[in-house]
Amino acid sequence: MSNQGEYPENGQQHDFSLSRRDLIKVSAAAAATAAVYPCGALAEGEPAVTPPPEMMPLTLRVNGKSQQLEVDTRTTLLDALRENLQLTGTKKGCDHGQCGACTVLVEGRRINACLTLAVMHQDAEITTIEGLGTPDNLHPMQAAFIKHDGFQCGYCTSGQICSSVAVLKEIEAGIPSHVTLDLVSPPEMTANEIRERMSGNICRCGAYANILDAIEDAAGELKS
Amino acid sequence: MKAFTYERVKTPAEAAASARDKSGAKFIAGGTNLLDLMKLEIETPTHLIDVNGLGLDKIVATDEGGLRLGALVRNTDLAADERVRRDYAVLSRALLAGASGQLRNQATTAGNLLQRTRCPYFYDTNQPCNKRLPGSGCAALEGFSRQHAVVGSSEACIATHPGDMPVAMRLLDAVVETISADGKARNIPLADFYRAPGKTPHIETVLTPGELIVAVTLPPPVGGQHIYRKIRDRASYAFALVSVAAIVQPDGSGRVALGGVAHKPWRVEQADARLPQGAQAVYDALFADAHPTPENAFKLTLAKRTLASVLTEARAVV
Numbered sequence: 001m002s003n004q005g006e007y008p009e010n011g012q013q014h015d016f017s018l019s020r021r022d023l024i025k026v027s028a029a030a031a032a033t034a035a036v037y038p039c040g041a042l043a044e045g046e047p048a049v050t051p052p053p054e055m056m057p058l059t060l061r062v063n064g065k066s067q068q069l070e071v072d073t074r075t076t077l078l079d080a081l082r083e084n085l086q087l088t089g090t091k092k093g094c095d096h097g098q099c100g101a102c103t104v105l106v107e108g109r110r111i112n113a114c115l116t117l118a119v120m121h122q123d124a125e126i127t128t129i130e131g132l133g134t135p136d137n138l139h140p141m142q143a144a145f146i147k148h149d150g151f152q153c154g155y156c157t158s159g160q161i162c163s164s165v166a167v168l169k170e171i172e173a174g175i176p177s178h179v180t181l182d183l184v185s186p187p188e189m190t191a192n193e194i195r196e197r198m199s200g201n202i203c204r205c206g207a208y209a210n211i212l213d214a215i216e217d218a219a220g221e222l223k224s
Numbered sequence: 225m226k227a228f229t230y231e232r233v234k235t236p237a238e239a240a241a242s243a244r245d246k247s248g249a250k251f252i253a254g255g256t257n258l259l260d261l262m263k264l265e266i267e268t269p270t271h272l273i274d275v276n277g278l279g280l281d282k283i284v285a286t287d288e289g290g291l292r293l294g295a296l297v298r299n300t301d302l303a304a305d306e307r308v309r310r311d312y313a314v315l316s317r318a319l320l321a322g323a324s325g326q327l328r329n330q331a332t333t334a335g336n337l338l339q340r341t342r343c344p345y346f347y348d349t350n351q352p353c354n355k356r357l358p359g360s361g362c363a364a365l366e367g368f369s370r371q372h373a374v375v376g377s378s379e380a381c382i383a384t385h386p387g388d389m390p391v392a393m394r395l396l397d398a399v400v401e402t403i404s405a406d407g408k409a410r411n412i413p414l415a416d417f418y419r420a421p422g423k424t425p426h427i428e429t430v431l432t433p434g435e436l437i438v439a440v441t442l443p444p445p446v447g448g449q450h451i452y453r454k455i456r457d458r459a460s461y462a463f464a465l466v467s468v469a470a471i472v473q474p475d476g477s478g479r480v481a482l483g484g485v486a487h488k489p490w491r492v493e494q495a496d497a498r499l500p501q502g503a504q505a506v507y508d509a510l511f512a513d514a515h516p517t518p519e520n521a522f523k524l525t526l527a528k529r530t531l532a533s534v535l536t537e538a539r540a541v542v
Contacts, residue, residue: 100326183310
Protein backbone atom coordinates (compact mmCIF):
# COMPACT_ATOMS: atom_id res chain seq x y z
CA MET A 1 0.00 0.00 0.00
CA SER A 2 1.38 3.36 -0.92
CA ASN A 3 1.22 6.13 1.58
CA GLN A 4 -0.63 8.23 -1.00
CA GLY A 5 -4.24 7.25 -0.32
CA GLU A 6 -6.13 6.46 -3.54
CA TYR A 7 -9.39 6.85 -1.73
CA PRO A 8 -11.83 8.55 -2.40
CA GLU A 9 -12.27 7.08 -5.84
CA ASN A 10 -12.17 10.37 -7.74
CA GLY A 11 -8.43 10.28 -7.14
CA GLN A 12 -8.25 13.54 -5.23
CA GLN A 13 -5.21 13.82 -3.03
CA HIS A 14 -5.65 15.37 0.37
CA ASP A 15 -3.99 18.72 0.52
CA PHE A 16 -3.46 19.72 4.11
CA SER A 17 -2.43 23.27 3.24
CA LEU A 18 -6.09 24.25 3.27
CA SER A 19 -7.11 27.86 3.20
CA ARG A 20 -9.52 29.01 5.87
CA ARG A 21 -12.26 29.26 3.25
CA ASP A 22 -11.61 25.67 2.09
CA LEU A 23 -11.69 24.52 5.67
CA ILE A 24 -15.11 26.09 6.17
CA LYS A 25 -16.29 24.33 3.00
CA VAL A 26 -14.94 20.99 4.22
CA SER A 27 -16.60 21.49 7.60
CA ALA A 28 -19.92 22.28 5.95
CA ALA A 29 -19.62 19.18 3.79
CA ALA A 30 -18.73 17.18 6.86
CA ALA A 31 -21.80 18.48 8.68
CA ALA A 32 -23.99 17.60 5.70
CA THR A 33 -22.56 14.08 5.52
CA ALA A 34 -23.10 13.65 9.23
CA ALA A 35 -26.80 14.23 8.70
CA VAL A 36 -26.88 11.58 5.98
CA TYR A 37 -24.91 8.98 7.93
CA PRO A 38 -26.12 8.79 11.53
CA CYS A 39 -22.81 7.34 12.73
CA GLY A 40 -23.25 3.70 13.57
CA ALA A 41 -26.99 3.97 14.24
CA LEU A 42 -28.76 0.68 14.68
CA ALA A 43 -31.90 1.17 12.58
CA GLU A 44 -32.05 1.66 8.84
CA GLY A 45 -34.21 4.17 7.01
CA GLU A 46 -34.82 7.82 7.70
CA PRO A 47 -31.89 9.74 9.13
CA ALA A 48 -32.56 10.36 12.79
CA VAL A 49 -33.30 13.88 13.97
CA THR A 50 -31.88 15.05 17.29
CA PRO A 51 -34.82 15.23 19.72
CA PRO A 52 -35.36 18.10 22.17
CA PRO A 53 -33.59 17.58 25.52
CA GLU A 54 -35.40 15.04 27.69
CA MET A 55 -35.74 15.38 31.46
CA MET A 56 -36.18 12.32 33.64
CA PRO A 57 -36.94 11.76 37.33
CA LEU A 58 -34.22 9.83 39.13
CA THR A 59 -33.61 8.45 42.61
CA LEU A 60 -30.06 7.94 43.83
CA ARG A 61 -28.88 6.81 47.27
CA VAL A 62 -25.85 8.99 47.85
CA ASN A 63 -23.77 8.50 50.99
CA GLY A 64 -26.66 6.70 52.64
CA LYS A 65 -29.25 9.34 51.86
CA SER A 66 -32.03 8.98 49.27
CA GLN A 67 -32.02 11.84 46.73
CA GLN A 68 -34.79 12.68 44.25
CA LEU A 69 -33.56 14.44 41.12
CA GLU A 70 -34.88 15.62 37.78
CA VAL A 71 -32.07 15.40 35.22
CA ASP A 72 -31.47 15.90 31.51
CA THR A 73 -30.75 12.40 30.11
CA ARG A 74 -27.30 13.66 29.07
CA THR A 75 -26.24 14.34 32.66
CA THR A 76 -23.31 12.20 33.72
CA LEU A 77 -23.24 10.77 37.22
CA LEU A 78 -20.37 13.18 37.88
CA ASP A 79 -22.40 16.24 36.90
CA ALA A 80 -25.43 15.01 38.86
CA LEU A 81 -23.28 14.75 41.98
CA ARG A 82 -21.54 18.08 41.51
CA GLU A 83 -24.21 20.27 39.91
CA ASN A 84 -27.48 18.79 41.14
CA LEU A 85 -26.45 17.60 44.60
CA GLN A 86 -23.64 20.09 45.23
CA LEU A 87 -21.30 17.28 46.26
CA THR A 88 -18.24 18.97 44.78
CA GLY A 89 -15.70 16.74 46.51
CA THR A 90 -15.74 14.55 43.41
CA LYS A 91 -13.67 16.36 40.80
CA LYS A 92 -13.95 16.77 37.05
CA GLY A 93 -10.51 16.36 35.52
CA CYS A 94 -10.43 15.15 31.91
CA ASP A 95 -14.14 14.23 31.70
CA HIS A 96 -13.13 11.33 29.40
CA GLY A 97 -12.24 8.52 31.79
CA GLN A 98 -8.51 9.03 31.50
CA CYS A 99 -7.51 10.72 34.78
CA GLY A 100 -9.58 9.12 37.56
CA ALA A 101 -10.32 12.38 39.42
CA CYS A 102 -14.05 11.56 39.27
CA THR A 103 -13.73 8.10 40.84
CA VAL A 104 -16.69 7.21 43.09
CA LEU A 105 -18.02 3.93 44.48
CA VAL A 106 -21.23 2.58 42.99
CA GLU A 107 -22.56 -0.43 44.91
CA GLY A 108 -19.10 -0.58 46.45
CA ARG A 109 -17.23 -0.71 43.12
CA ARG A 110 -15.06 2.12 41.87
CA ILE A 111 -16.00 3.64 38.52
CA ASN A 112 -15.34 6.83 36.56
CA ALA A 113 -18.40 8.97 37.27
CA CYS A 114 -17.72 10.99 34.10
CA LEU A 115 -18.25 8.02 31.78
CA THR A 116 -21.65 6.92 32.98
CA LEU A 117 -25.06 8.55 32.76
CA ALA A 118 -26.88 9.44 35.96
CA VAL A 119 -30.08 7.82 34.62
CA MET A 120 -28.23 4.50 34.35
CA HIS A 121 -28.06 4.40 38.18
CA GLN A 122 -31.69 4.48 39.32
CA ASP A 123 -31.79 3.44 43.02
CA ALA A 124 -28.04 2.74 43.09
CA GLU A 125 -25.97 3.16 46.27
CA ILE A 126 -23.25 5.73 45.61
CA THR A 127 -20.39 6.67 47.92
CA THR A 128 -18.40 9.83 47.29
CA ILE A 129 -15.46 11.25 49.23
CA GLU A 130 -17.99 13.10 51.41
CA GLY A 131 -19.48 9.75 52.43
CA LEU A 132 -16.20 8.02 53.33
CA GLY A 133 -15.46 10.17 56.35
CA THR A 134 -15.89 13.63 57.82
CA PRO A 135 -13.28 16.15 59.01
CA ASP A 136 -14.00 15.03 62.59
CA ASN A 137 -14.17 11.35 61.77
CA LEU A 138 -11.78 10.60 58.92
CA HIS A 139 -11.76 7.32 57.02
CA PRO A 140 -8.41 5.57 57.72
CA MET A 141 -7.44 6.16 54.07
CA GLN A 142 -8.12 9.90 54.38
CA ALA A 143 -6.05 10.01 57.58
CA ALA A 144 -3.22 8.12 55.88
CA PHE A 145 -3.14 10.52 52.92
CA ILE A 146 -2.79 13.44 55.36
CA LYS A 147 -0.16 11.66 57.45
CA HIS A 148 1.98 10.77 54.40
CA ASP A 149 1.40 14.02 52.51
CA GLY A 150 -0.12 12.04 49.64
CA PHE A 151 -0.95 15.10 47.55
CA GLN A 152 0.23 18.52 46.54
CA CYS A 153 -2.50 20.56 44.82
CA GLY A 154 -5.16 18.11 46.01
CA TYR A 155 -7.28 18.06 42.87
CA CYS A 156 -6.88 14.33 42.18
CA THR A 157 -7.00 13.40 45.85
CA SER A 158 -10.66 12.52 46.34
CA GLY A 159 -10.44 10.26 43.30
CA GLN A 160 -7.18 8.75 44.60
CA ILE A 161 -8.76 8.05 47.99
CA CYS A 162 -12.01 6.55 46.65
CA SER A 163 -9.99 4.43 44.23
CA SER A 164 -7.54 3.22 46.85
CA VAL A 165 -10.33 2.25 49.27
CA ALA A 166 -11.73 0.07 46.46
CA VAL A 167 -8.29 -1.30 45.54
CA LEU A 168 -7.81 -2.76 49.02
CA LYS A 169 -11.25 -4.39 48.81
CA GLU A 170 -10.45 -5.79 45.35
CA ILE A 171 -7.23 -7.39 46.60
CA GLU A 172 -9.08 -8.82 49.62
CA ALA A 173 -11.77 -10.18 47.30
CA GLY A 174 -9.07 -12.04 45.36
CA ILE A 175 -9.45 -10.11 42.11
CA PRO A 176 -6.18 -10.51 40.17
CA SER A 177 -4.30 -7.73 38.38
CA HIS A 178 -1.89 -7.42 35.46
CA VAL A 179 1.08 -7.92 37.82
CA THR A 180 -0.35 -10.88 39.75
CA LEU A 181 2.13 -13.68 38.98
CA ASP A 182 -0.07 -16.64 39.82
CA LEU A 183 -3.63 -16.34 38.56
CA VAL A 184 -4.99 -19.24 40.58
CA SER A 185 -3.75 -18.03 43.99
CA PRO A 186 -5.12 -14.98 45.81
CA PRO A 187 -3.21 -11.76 45.00
CA GLU A 188 -0.96 -10.33 47.70
CA MET A 189 -1.02 -6.84 49.19
CA THR A 190 2.29 -5.63 47.71
CA ALA A 191 3.52 -2.24 46.55
CA ASN A 192 3.69 -3.57 43.01
CA GLU A 193 0.04 -4.65 43.12
CA ILE A 194 -1.05 -1.28 44.51
CA ARG A 195 0.90 0.67 41.86
CA GLU A 196 -0.63 -1.31 39.01
CA ARG A 197 -4.15 -1.10 40.39
CA MET A 198 -3.88 2.67 40.91
CA SER A 199 -2.79 3.35 37.30
CA GLY A 200 -6.21 4.78 36.46
CA ASN A 201 -5.62 7.71 38.84
CA ILE A 202 -3.26 10.32 37.48
CA CYS A 203 -1.53 12.83 39.78
CA ARG A 204 -0.17 15.76 37.81
CA CYS A 205 1.88 16.92 40.80
CA GLY A 206 3.56 13.52 40.93
CA ALA A 207 2.81 12.68 44.56
CA TYR A 208 2.86 8.98 43.71
CA ALA A 209 5.54 7.93 46.20
CA ASN A 210 3.60 9.40 49.11
CA ILE A 211 0.28 8.12 47.78
CA LEU A 212 1.75 4.61 47.76
CA ASP A 213 3.04 5.06 51.32
CA ALA A 214 -0.42 6.22 52.42
CA ILE A 215 -2.20 3.26 50.84
CA GLU A 216 0.26 0.74 52.30
CA ASP A 217 -0.14 2.33 55.72
CA ALA A 218 -3.94 2.29 55.49
CA ALA A 219 -3.85 -1.32 54.29
CA GLY A 220 -2.01 -2.30 57.50
CA GLU A 221 -4.31 -0.13 59.59
CA LEU A 222 -7.49 -1.58 58.10
CA LYS A 223 -6.22 -5.14 58.45
CA SER A 224 -5.33 -4.81 62.14
CA MET B 225 -23.39 16.12 23.68
CA LYS B 226 -26.44 15.95 21.40
CA ALA B 227 -29.78 15.35 23.10
CA PHE B 228 -31.27 11.86 23.07
CA THR B 229 -34.27 10.06 24.46
CA TYR B 230 -33.61 7.19 26.86
CA GLU B 231 -35.33 3.95 27.82
CA ARG B 232 -34.58 0.94 29.99
CA VAL B 233 -35.52 -2.44 28.54
CA LYS B 234 -36.27 -5.72 30.31
CA THR B 235 -35.71 -8.40 27.64
CA PRO B 236 -33.28 -8.86 24.73
CA ALA B 237 -36.21 -9.12 22.29
CA GLU B 238 -37.61 -5.81 23.56
CA ALA B 239 -34.18 -4.22 23.12
CA ALA B 240 -33.75 -5.47 19.56
CA ALA B 241 -37.30 -4.45 18.57
CA SER B 242 -36.84 -0.98 20.02
CA ALA B 243 -33.60 -0.58 18.08
CA ARG B 244 -35.38 -1.58 14.90
CA ASP B 245 -38.26 0.82 15.45
CA LYS B 246 -36.32 3.92 16.49
CA SER B 247 -34.00 5.34 13.90
CA GLY B 248 -30.75 6.64 15.35
CA ALA B 249 -30.95 4.34 18.37
CA LYS B 250 -27.96 2.74 20.09
CA PHE B 251 -27.62 0.25 22.91
CA ILE B 252 -25.73 1.38 25.99
CA ALA B 253 -24.18 -1.02 28.51
CA GLY B 254 -20.97 0.12 30.27
CA GLY B 255 -20.89 3.28 28.18
CA THR B 256 -17.14 3.82 28.70
CA ASN B 257 -16.50 4.12 24.96
CA LEU B 258 -19.89 5.32 23.69
CA LEU B 259 -20.24 8.24 26.14
CA ASP B 260 -16.68 9.35 25.45
CA LEU B 261 -17.52 9.48 21.73
CA MET B 262 -20.90 11.13 22.37
CA LYS B 263 -19.25 13.95 24.30
CA LEU B 264 -17.10 14.60 21.23
CA GLU B 265 -20.18 14.25 18.97
CA ILE B 266 -18.46 11.49 17.04
CA GLU B 267 -21.38 9.29 18.03
CA THR B 268 -24.73 11.09 17.92
CA PRO B 269 -27.46 8.60 18.80
CA THR B 270 -30.93 10.14 19.10
CA HIS B 271 -32.16 7.36 21.37
CA LEU B 272 -30.33 5.24 23.94
CA ILE B 273 -31.55 1.78 24.89
CA ASP B 274 -30.12 0.91 28.30
CA VAL B 275 -29.56 -2.85 28.26
CA ASN B 276 -28.09 -3.09 31.77
CA GLY B 277 -31.32 -4.57 33.13
CA LEU B 278 -31.33 -7.58 30.81
CA GLY B 279 -29.72 -9.91 33.34
CA LEU B 280 -27.08 -11.04 30.84
CA ASP B 281 -24.39 -10.88 33.50
CA LYS B 282 -23.85 -14.57 34.25
CA ILE B 283 -21.04 -16.94 33.33
CA VAL B 284 -22.37 -20.48 32.97
CA ALA B 285 -20.86 -23.81 31.96
CA THR B 286 -22.08 -25.15 28.61
CA ASP B 287 -23.09 -28.76 27.93
CA GLU B 288 -20.06 -29.05 25.63
CA GLY B 289 -17.71 -28.26 28.52
CA GLY B 290 -17.06 -24.63 27.64
CA LEU B 291 -18.31 -21.36 29.13
CA ARG B 292 -21.10 -19.03 28.07
CA LEU B 293 -20.21 -15.46 29.00
CA GLY B 294 -23.18 -13.10 29.30
CA ALA B 295 -22.91 -9.95 27.19
CA LEU B 296 -23.10 -7.79 30.31
CA VAL B 297 -20.44 -9.54 32.39
CA ARG B 298 -18.10 -6.76 33.47
CA ASN B 299 -14.45 -7.07 32.46
CA THR B 300 -13.37 -7.27 36.12
CA ASP B 301 -15.76 -10.14 36.84
CA LEU B 302 -14.77 -12.03 33.70
CA ALA B 303 -11.05 -11.71 34.48
CA ALA B 304 -11.61 -12.78 38.10
CA ASP B 305 -13.87 -15.76 37.40
CA GLU B 306 -12.22 -18.85 38.85
CA ARG B 307 -12.93 -21.00 35.77
CA VAL B 308 -11.59 -18.35 33.40
CA ARG B 309 -8.43 -17.94 35.47
CA ARG B 310 -7.85 -21.68 35.57
CA ASP B 311 -8.91 -22.83 32.08
CA TYR B 312 -8.71 -19.71 29.90
CA ALA B 313 -5.85 -17.83 31.56
CA VAL B 314 -4.99 -15.97 28.34
CA LEU B 315 -8.41 -14.29 28.55
CA SER B 316 -7.89 -13.18 32.16
CA ARG B 317 -4.44 -11.89 31.26
CA ALA B 318 -5.71 -9.96 28.23
CA LEU B 319 -8.53 -8.35 30.23
CA LEU B 320 -6.21 -7.37 33.07
CA ALA B 321 -3.75 -5.81 30.59
CA GLY B 322 -6.46 -3.45 29.34
CA ALA B 323 -7.73 -0.09 30.62
CA SER B 324 -7.86 0.77 34.36
CA GLY B 325 -9.56 -0.81 37.36
CA GLN B 326 -12.37 1.75 37.19
CA LEU B 327 -13.01 1.13 33.48
CA ARG B 328 -12.88 -2.65 33.83
CA ASN B 329 -15.57 -2.39 36.52
CA GLN B 330 -17.91 -0.77 33.99
CA ALA B 331 -16.90 -2.17 30.61
CA THR B 332 -18.80 -5.23 29.39
CA THR B 333 -18.02 -8.30 27.32
CA ALA B 334 -20.17 -7.26 24.35
CA GLY B 335 -19.20 -3.61 24.58
CA ASN B 336 -15.52 -4.47 24.52
CA LEU B 337 -15.96 -6.44 21.30
CA LEU B 338 -17.53 -3.30 19.80
CA GLN B 339 -14.95 -0.84 21.13
CA ARG B 340 -14.12 1.62 18.40
CA THR B 341 -10.66 2.57 17.20
CA ARG B 342 -8.46 4.99 19.13
CA CYS B 343 -7.06 6.48 15.91
CA PRO B 344 -6.45 10.17 16.75
CA TYR B 345 -7.91 11.25 13.40
CA PHE B 346 -11.12 9.35 14.14
CA TYR B 347 -11.30 11.37 17.36
CA ASP B 348 -10.44 14.73 15.74
CA THR B 349 -13.58 16.01 14.06
CA ASN B 350 -11.56 18.63 12.17
CA GLN B 351 -9.80 15.90 10.19
CA PRO B 352 -11.05 13.70 7.38
CA CYS B 353 -11.81 10.14 8.48
CA ASN B 354 -13.57 7.51 6.38
CA LYS B 355 -14.65 5.68 9.51
CA ARG B 356 -16.29 8.74 11.08
CA LEU B 357 -17.43 10.46 7.88
CA PRO B 358 -17.58 7.96 5.02
CA GLY B 359 -15.91 9.32 1.89
CA SER B 360 -14.11 12.19 3.62
CA GLY B 361 -10.65 10.61 3.32
CA CYS B 362 -8.05 9.30 5.74
CA ALA B 363 -5.80 11.75 7.54
CA ALA B 364 -3.75 8.94 9.09
CA LEU B 365 -2.30 7.90 5.71
CA GLU B 366 -0.36 11.17 5.57
CA GLY B 367 -0.29 11.84 9.28
CA PHE B 368 1.14 10.38 12.46
CA SER B 369 0.64 6.66 11.99
CA ARG B 370 2.89 5.19 14.65
CA GLN B 371 -0.06 3.47 16.39
CA HIS B 372 -1.78 2.27 13.22
CA ALA B 373 -2.34 -1.02 11.45
CA VAL B 374 0.43 -2.78 9.56
CA VAL B 375 -1.66 -5.55 8.07
CA GLY B 376 -5.24 -6.00 6.83
CA SER B 377 -5.66 -2.25 6.29
CA SER B 378 -6.95 -0.54 3.14
CA GLU B 379 -6.42 2.66 1.20
CA ALA B 380 -9.43 4.03 3.06
CA CYS B 381 -8.45 3.20 6.65
CA ILE B 382 -5.41 2.07 8.61
CA ALA B 383 -7.04 2.16 12.07
CA THR B 384 -6.50 -0.67 14.55
CA HIS B 385 -8.99 -2.39 16.80
CA PRO B 386 -7.72 -1.30 20.22
CA GLY B 387 -9.01 -4.17 22.36
CA ASP B 388 -7.10 -6.81 24.30
CA MET B 389 -10.00 -9.08 25.29
CA PRO B 390 -11.02 -9.80 21.67
CA VAL B 391 -7.47 -10.97 20.86
CA ALA B 392 -7.71 -13.66 23.53
CA MET B 393 -11.25 -14.54 22.47
CA ARG B 394 -10.13 -14.94 18.88
CA LEU B 395 -7.35 -17.21 20.07
CA LEU B 396 -9.89 -19.28 22.01
CA ASP B 397 -12.22 -19.64 18.97
CA ALA B 398 -15.01 -17.77 20.75
CA VAL B 399 -18.47 -17.54 19.19
CA VAL B 400 -20.67 -14.43 19.45
CA GLU B 401 -24.34 -15.14 20.13
CA THR B 402 -26.86 -12.52 18.98
CA ILE B 403 -30.57 -11.86 18.72
CA SER B 404 -32.10 -9.73 15.98
CA ALA B 405 -35.23 -7.61 16.00
CA ASP B 406 -37.32 -10.40 14.48
CA GLY B 407 -36.34 -12.59 17.43
CA LYS B 408 -33.93 -14.78 15.48
CA ALA B 409 -30.80 -15.95 17.26
CA ARG B 410 -27.56 -16.58 15.44
CA ASN B 411 -24.01 -17.62 16.27
CA ILE B 412 -21.11 -15.76 14.70
CA PRO B 413 -17.58 -17.15 15.12
CA LEU B 414 -15.37 -14.27 16.25
CA ALA B 415 -13.20 -15.14 13.23
CA ASP B 416 -16.06 -13.87 11.01
CA PHE B 417 -17.26 -11.06 13.26
CA TYR B 418 -15.10 -8.12 12.13
CA ARG B 419 -15.25 -6.80 8.57
CA ALA B 420 -12.13 -5.79 6.65
CA PRO B 421 -12.06 -1.99 6.26
CA GLY B 422 -12.01 -2.04 2.44
CA LYS B 423 -13.83 1.01 1.14
CA THR B 424 -16.37 1.00 3.99
CA PRO B 425 -14.34 1.22 7.21
CA HIS B 426 -17.36 2.73 9.02
CA ILE B 427 -19.02 -0.72 8.88
CA GLU B 428 -16.92 -2.61 11.39
CA THR B 429 -18.77 -5.85 12.12
CA VAL B 430 -21.23 -8.21 10.44
CA LEU B 431 -23.97 -7.25 12.92
CA THR B 432 -27.18 -6.14 11.21
CA PRO B 433 -29.16 -3.05 12.32
CA GLY B 434 -30.76 -3.72 15.70
CA GLU B 435 -28.91 -7.00 16.28
CA LEU B 436 -27.96 -7.40 19.95
CA ILE B 437 -25.08 -9.45 21.33
CA VAL B 438 -26.42 -11.61 24.19
CA ALA B 439 -23.41 -13.82 24.97
CA VAL B 440 -19.99 -15.05 23.92
CA THR B 441 -19.35 -18.77 24.07
CA LEU B 442 -15.95 -20.32 24.67
CA PRO B 443 -15.32 -23.90 23.47
CA PRO B 444 -14.02 -26.44 26.00
CA PRO B 445 -10.55 -25.59 27.39
CA VAL B 446 -7.60 -26.71 25.27
CA GLY B 447 -4.98 -26.76 28.04
CA GLY B 448 -1.42 -25.70 27.26
CA GLN B 449 0.60 -22.71 28.35
CA HIS B 450 -1.39 -19.45 28.14
CA ILE B 451 0.48 -16.18 27.59
CA TYR B 452 -0.65 -12.63 26.81
CA ARG B 453 2.23 -10.24 26.24
CA LYS B 454 1.35 -6.60 25.66
CA ILE B 455 3.96 -4.09 24.49
CA ARG B 456 3.00 -0.47 25.07
CA ASP B 457 4.46 2.97 25.68
CA ARG B 458 4.01 2.71 29.46
CA ALA B 459 3.69 -0.24 31.78
CA SER B 460 0.00 0.18 32.60
CA TYR B 461 -3.15 1.82 31.26
CA ALA B 462 -2.11 2.25 27.63
CA PHE B 463 -3.18 0.72 24.33
CA ALA B 464 -1.00 -1.92 22.73
CA LEU B 465 1.62 -1.18 20.12
CA VAL B 466 1.75 -4.93 19.65
CA SER B 467 0.29 -7.69 21.77
CA VAL B 468 0.72 -11.44 21.40
CA ALA B 469 -1.75 -13.98 22.75
CA ALA B 470 -0.50 -17.54 22.64
CA ILE B 471 -1.44 -21.03 23.75
CA VAL B 472 1.44 -23.47 23.44
CA GLN B 473 1.15 -27.22 24.04
CA PRO B 474 3.91 -29.42 25.50
CA ASP B 475 4.67 -30.80 22.00
CA GLY B 476 5.31 -27.26 20.69
CA SER B 477 2.09 -26.99 18.71
CA GLY B 478 -0.42 -24.27 19.51
CA ARG B 479 -1.90 -21.02 18.30
CA VAL B 480 -1.18 -17.29 18.29
CA ALA B 481 -3.20 -14.10 17.74
CA LEU B 482 -1.91 -10.55 17.70
CA GLY B 483 -3.40 -7.23 18.82
CA GLY B 484 -2.45 -3.69 17.87
CA VAL B 485 -1.54 -4.60 14.29
CA ALA B 486 -4.84 -4.72 12.39
CA HIS B 487 -8.51 -3.72 12.34
CA LYS B 488 -9.26 -6.95 14.20
CA PRO B 489 -7.45 -9.55 16.30
CA TRP B 490 -4.91 -10.91 13.82
CA ARG B 491 -4.77 -14.67 13.54
CA VAL B 492 -3.67 -16.68 10.49
CA GLU B 493 -4.26 -20.44 10.53
CA GLN B 494 -1.03 -21.19 8.58
CA ALA B 495 0.91 -19.33 11.26
CA ASP B 496 -0.52 -21.65 13.93
CA ALA B 497 0.61 -24.66 11.89
CA ARG B 498 4.17 -23.29 11.82
CA LEU B 499 4.43 -22.80 15.57
CA PRO B 500 6.84 -25.74 16.11
CA GLN B 501 9.19 -24.15 13.54
CA GLY B 502 9.72 -21.04 15.68
CA ALA B 503 9.03 -17.33 15.65
CA GLN B 504 10.41 -16.45 12.22
CA ALA B 505 8.22 -19.00 10.45
CA VAL B 506 5.16 -17.88 12.40
CA TYR B 507 5.94 -14.23 11.71
CA ASP B 508 6.33 -14.87 7.96
CA ALA B 509 2.88 -16.43 7.79
CA LEU B 510 1.25 -13.68 9.88
CA PHE B 511 2.74 -10.75 8.02
CA ALA B 512 3.16 -11.98 4.45
CA ASP B 513 0.79 -9.23 3.29
CA ALA B 514 1.98 -6.47 5.63
CA HIS B 515 1.72 -2.87 4.44
CA PRO B 516 3.29 -0.69 7.11
CA THR B 517 3.72 3.07 6.87
CA PRO B 518 7.21 4.51 7.38
CA GLU B 519 6.13 5.47 10.91
CA ASN B 520 4.85 2.10 12.02
CA ALA B 521 7.17 -0.32 10.23
CA PHE B 522 8.84 -0.82 13.62
CA LYS B 523 5.76 -2.78 14.67
CA LEU B 524 6.84 -5.62 12.38
CA THR B 525 10.19 -5.96 14.13
CA LEU B 526 8.45 -5.60 17.45
CA ALA B 527 5.92 -8.31 16.54
CA LYS B 528 8.66 -10.73 15.48
CA ARG B 529 10.65 -10.19 18.65
CA THR B 530 7.59 -10.40 20.88
CA LEU B 531 6.62 -13.67 19.21
CA ALA B 532 10.14 -15.00 19.80
CA SER B 533 10.02 -13.93 23.43
CA VAL B 534 6.60 -15.48 24.01
CA LEU B 535 7.55 -18.79 22.38
CA THR B 536 10.77 -18.94 24.40
CA GLU B 537 8.83 -18.32 27.60
CA ALA B 538 6.25 -20.95 26.69
CA ARG B 539 8.95 -23.56 26.03
CA ALA B 540 10.72 -22.70 29.27
CA VAL B 541 7.58 -23.37 31.30
CA VAL B 542 6.22 -26.39 29.41
